[in-house]
Amino acid sequence: MASIDSQVQEQASSGVLSALAQVARRRANLEAKNEDVSNIHKRRERLSRRQTCREVSPDTVVTKVEEIQEEVAPCNVTPAPIRPASVYQTNHGQFIAFTQDGAIQISSAFPGGLQGLQPLPLSNSVKPQSAAAIVQYSQETGDVSQQFFMQGNNVLVQAATGEMSGYQICTPTSSLPQGVVMVESPGSMHSPQQMAEEATRKRELRLMKNREAARECRRKKKEYVKCLENRVAVLENQNRTLIEELKALKDIYCRKPE
DNA sequence: TCGCTAGGACGTCACGATAT
DNA sequence: ATATCGTGACGTCCTAGCGA
Numbered sequence: 001m002a003s004i005d006s007q008v009q010e011q012a013s014s015g016v017l018s019a020l021a022q023v024a025r026r027r028a029n030l031e032a033k034n035e036d037v038s039n040i041h042k043r044r045e046r047l048s049r050r051q052t053c054r055e056v057s058p059d060t061v062v063t064k065v066e067e068i069q070e071e072v073a074p075c076n077v078t079p080a081p082i083r084p085a086s087v088y089q090t091n092h093g094q095f096i097a098f099t100q101d102g103a104i105q106i107s108s109a110f111p112g113g114l115q116g117l118q119p120l121p122l123s124n125s126v127k128p129q130s131a132a133a134i135v136q137y138s139q140e141t142g143d144v145s146q147q148f149f150m151q152g153n154n155v156l157v158q159a160a161t162g163e164m165s166g167y168q169i170c171t172p173t174s175s176l177p178q179g180v181v182m183v184e185s186p187g188s189m190h191s192p193q194q195m196a197e198e199a200t201r202k203r204e205l206r207l208m209k210n211r212e213a214a215r216e217c218r219r220k221k222k223e224y225v226k227c228l229e230n231r232v233a234v235l236e237n238q239n240r241t242l243i244e245e246l247k248a249l250k251d252i253y254c255r256k257p258e
Numbered sequence: 259t260c261g262c263t264a265g266g267a268c269g270t271c272a273c274g275a276t277a278t
Numbered sequence: 279a280t281a282t283c284g285t286g287a288c289g290t291c292c293t294a295g296c297g298a
């Protein structure tokens with residue numbers, strides 16, 4: 001118990017330290033802002049010249065958090081819901097879901113399960129898991145048109161006018177509902193331009209995945225911090241109770257027998 | 259109302275750990 | 279050996295709160 005307490009205290013103080021570090025970072029930020037950072041390209045350049053994280057500062061808080069997690073009683077952290085498929089949201093607010101068998105479904109509302117999703121039949125046998133592919137999707141009612149680049153179970157969503165213009169999009173097959181077009185991405189790249197496009201696409205995919213991962217990571221961290229705070233509250237309560245109990249016992253034993 | 263500050267959320271990069 | 283994942287660090291943007 002005592003060791004847990006001290007660890008929780010240590011955790012709290014490292015929280016303070018990290019807050020201080022954040023203040024320092026902000027100060028540095030402001031100083032950096034005072035330099036000429038108006039140009040986005042310069043900013044990019046600065047980013048690219050940046051030192052690596054490990055060089056700048058050592059690991060602190062998280063390592064400790066992980067150590068403590070093994071000792072304290074399991075918190076009621078709700079695990080990420082197990083979804084029957086991957087679900088993505090487009091910048092038009094629609095949700096694209098991949099079912100286990102590789103089918104794609106589109107919905108305008110987030111699927112609690114996957115009910116209410118509108119099935120999107122694919123034009124050929126290419127499954128998203130097996131090959132990279134592009135789906136162009138346009139709504140019947142509107143002029144909104146988007147492209148989805150898929151590789152494995154990942155999807156990259158862009159407006160049809162976006163950077164993926166290098167891809168060849170087949171002429172829509174009239175039999176396809178909702179203007180759905182599906183093509184295989186070029187299997188063999190030859191020209192430097194194609195290679196560059198491939199590299200760009202790979203990079204976009206990696207960035208997208210990392211974005212998702214960072215979001216998930218933050219969510220987990222927040223949940224864990226909340227859990228720790230609860231734990232602190234519980235321990236403080238216990239501590240108070242024990243102190244009162246001790247006081248009462250002292251009163252009994254220290255009272256002089258008549 | 260305006261400027262400043264703190265805090266939160268996000269995207270990106272780098273890197274270690276783990277899986278294939 | 280290479281790919282993928284998870285996460286710390288950083289820079290940026292946005293917003294709420296506060297004092298002048």
